[in-house]
Amino acid sequence: MTTPVCTSASDAAVSPRQTRPHARPYPSFASYVRARQPVLLRTARSLTANPSDAEDLLQTALAKTYVAWERIEDHRALDGYVRRALLNTRTSQWRKRRVDEFVCDEMPEPESVPGEDDPAERQALHDAMWRAIMKLPARQRAMVVLRYYEDLSEVQTAEVLGVSVGTVKSAVSRALGKLREDPELDLAR
Numbered sequence: 001m002t003t004p005v006c007t008s009a010s011d012a013a014v015s016p017r018q019t020r021p022h023a024r025p026y027p028s029f030a031s032y033v034r035a036r037q038p039v040l041l042r043t044a045r046s047l048t049a050n051p052s053d054a055e056d057l058l059q060t061a062l063a064k065t066y067v068a069w070e071r072i073e074d075h076r077a078l079d080g081y082v083r084r085a086l087l088n089t090r091t092s093q094w095r096k097r098r099v100d101e102f103v104c105d106e107m108p109e110p111e112s113v114p115g116e117d118d119p120a121e122r123q124a125l126h127d128a129m130w131r132a133i134m135k136l137p138a139r140q141r142a143m144v145v146l147r148y149y150e151d152l153s154e155v156q157t158a159e160v161l162g163v164s165v166g167t168v169k170s171a172v173s174r175a176l177g178k179l180r181e182d183p184e185l186d187l188a189r
Contacts, residue, residue: 028069028075029065029066029069032075032078033062036078036079036082037058039079040058040061040062040079040082040083040086041054041055041058043083043086044057044058044061044086047086047087047090048090057086057089057090057093058086060085060089061082061085061086061089062082062085064085064089065078065081065082065085068081128184128185129179129185131184132178132179132182132184132185133145133179135178135182136175136178136179139161139171140171140172140174140175140178141175142161143157143161143168143171143172143175144172144175144176144179146160146161147168147172154168154169154172
């Protein structure tokens with residue numbers, strides 16, 4: 001690709017980026033990607049089950065960010081912009097996915113859930129869950145109760161407790177990990 005020759009004074013005022021929009025990447029964009037790619041890839045992996053899909057998802061989000069690079073006013077908020085692009089792209093992919101339905105001769109029997117039929121088992125499970133929740137540190141316990149018993153969103157939980165949404169996400173994740181490992185809840189598995 002050759003650079004066009006300027007024929008008038010008005011043409012001379014046109015920058016190289018305007019005459020060749022995709023000739024070279026933005027230096028600040030390239031350095032941003034080099035610095036933040038591992039963190040952003042972890043975020044993409046949390047949105048997909050397949051590492052290859054996560055790489056594709058990140059690539060798409062970065063392409064959208066590149067297109068909007070000059071319009072982004074606050075470059076300190078780039079991670080948030082890319083994360084939003086990741087989430088929006090993943091949501092669009094999810095909505096477009098095709099769901100296959102298969103006709104079968106018989107309805108499959110649903111698996112029985114412990115405590116579903118027997119009120120005594122249901123109460124024993126409920127009691128075991130509360131004992132396990134009570135073993136959690138107070139902060140994690142509060143977040144789990146607000147999120148899953150009070151049915152608040154992560155944002156609402158963060159507002160109630162006066163912490164960031166990221167704090168809620170990480171604390172709830174750690175709390176759920178502890179609950180999964182609690183031996184008293186084995187009957188629920």
